[in-house]
Amino acid sequence: MPPQVNCPLPPNYELDQYRIEHQLSLGGFSIVYLATDKDGTKVAIKEYLPNTLALRKEGQVQPIISEEHLPAFRYGMKCFFEEGRSLAGLNHPNVIRVLNFFRANETVYMVMQYEHGRTLQDYIVKRKGDVRESFIRYVFTRLLNGLREVHAHKLLHLDLKPSNIYVRNNGSPVLLDFGAARTTLLSDTPMLKPMYTPGFASPEHYKNRDLLGPWSDIYSVGASMYACLAGGPPQSADLRLEHDRVTPAVARWQGRFSDELLQTIDWCMHLSHLKRPQSVFQLQRKLVDWQKPAEEVPQDGWLARMRTRISNIVKK
């Protein structure tokens, strides 16, 4: 990892109505802090600070933004706002909550609910791929509830991966980092090509952005499940298009996990977007059906939804 370019705000720094505790994570475009609000409640604060455009040296608070970088800095800020906008309209237990948005130090901050737990990525690394099927089922069924809500708002996450899935201590997941999310209705400017994590982005991410759809997020869900079993990301989709070296889950883990799970993973990771589940609901139905594979699936959408809901309540 390259050395950190920008210095984080110091501990105990008073930022608006919050007090910084320490840095939680760092990305190319932002720093995330753990902080406390007036009532002592813990929050996560994301600071917009693209390290190529704004520089904060040791002991400084205001980043230095050169005149020539200002338009690009502002443009990136617009994208940061998109994330806030995407999240502000969503209120779902499996999607990270945005609590506040404010300006300070020449830049902008997004305040989010702080959750106790760890990312699915950390979990996978710690267990070295030894993840139980019941855990995968539990986490992903709930995660898909959140993703369904996202899609219902005509949004795509577009950067789903284990490090963006946070697992609370009680096992329920939260979808994080909507930095790449865009309303599907707005066409993307080529100027802003977000960096995707290889292995989790769908073939459409690379090749044909017009084809991006719910099925693209579903590819990422499939790849994340695959990573849970493999202990690391699968081959990236652009390389798969040239020469597919991904062993189908069905072949690789036969006997160690249920066939239904393995088939579902392969279904999600199909290179053709048309051959994947077309909606989260379709996938979720498949995931829920494992438990009672022998039973007839009611075709009625409403009935099926009720079933999902009831089975979720039962599980809780």
Place this chain on the structure above:
Amino acid sequence: MRFTIYQESRQGRRRSNEDRIAYCYSRDALLMVVADGMGGHLHGEVAAQICVQLLCDRFQHEATPRLNDPFLFLSRGLTSAHCAIVDYGEEHGLTDAPRTTCVACVVQDNIAYWAHAGDSRLYVLREGRIHAQTRDHSRVQRMIDRGEIDEDDAAVHPARNRIFSCLGGPITPHIDYSRKTPLKNGDVLCLCTDGMWGPLGNDSILQALVHGNVLETVRPLLDQAERLGGPNCDNLSTVAVTWLDSYESQPPAPQSISTLTLPLDRTQTVMEEFGSARSNRRSEEFSEEDIERTINEINNAIQKFSR
């Protein structure tokens, strides 16, 4: 006719671009128009658009390929534009009447004719000097004429934006006409809105445009004006032409337009479509106002969804 021409309109740091610009030419005549709209909401934009469009439409009909009388063309054109804007305001019941400044210039037979209302300007630059320029219909210009203040005072005077003539609005516009001005090879004509001449001043415009090709000199000049305009930079627009006609034969300048081969009944018009000016160039720019507005929107959305 032979000339090189460049036009550009920028939003500055305002939320919309109410400036409109266009040029059109036939084989024997060239028309250039700059309009700076005023009025509530987007009505200034409409007024400026009506003005520019009406003049271009008329030019296309009348310049076949010559205008019978360029001054008559300008006078009828500006008066009709005024009436059309007033009609538009009445039809739509607008209390805040849409208005626009206008400067329009015709060149025919190597002679320039221009007319203006308001504080959009025309400069004729020749041999390192300002050969001619319009006189603003503004209060500060009156004060300068009476000797009450000088140019430097005017640049910072609080009433510098107050004009007493424009198209649209309840008062019949006061329109000034130029003399017939014969053009020489190498003359530069520059029509611009106050968003450009305001921050720059006459000297900067002269220095930047008098030598060289408008295709190359105008853009950096606009950049400079935008920088000087600062965080509240007004819309800035210009049409600039370098006149390259001469009785002596000369090698044609690259990228110049020659109308010699243009059919007699044909005109060429360069005007932006309505509404396109706004999303035109500066869509990537994001002003202080935009930031505040977006943060408020997001926080409102958060409020609405929090239990």
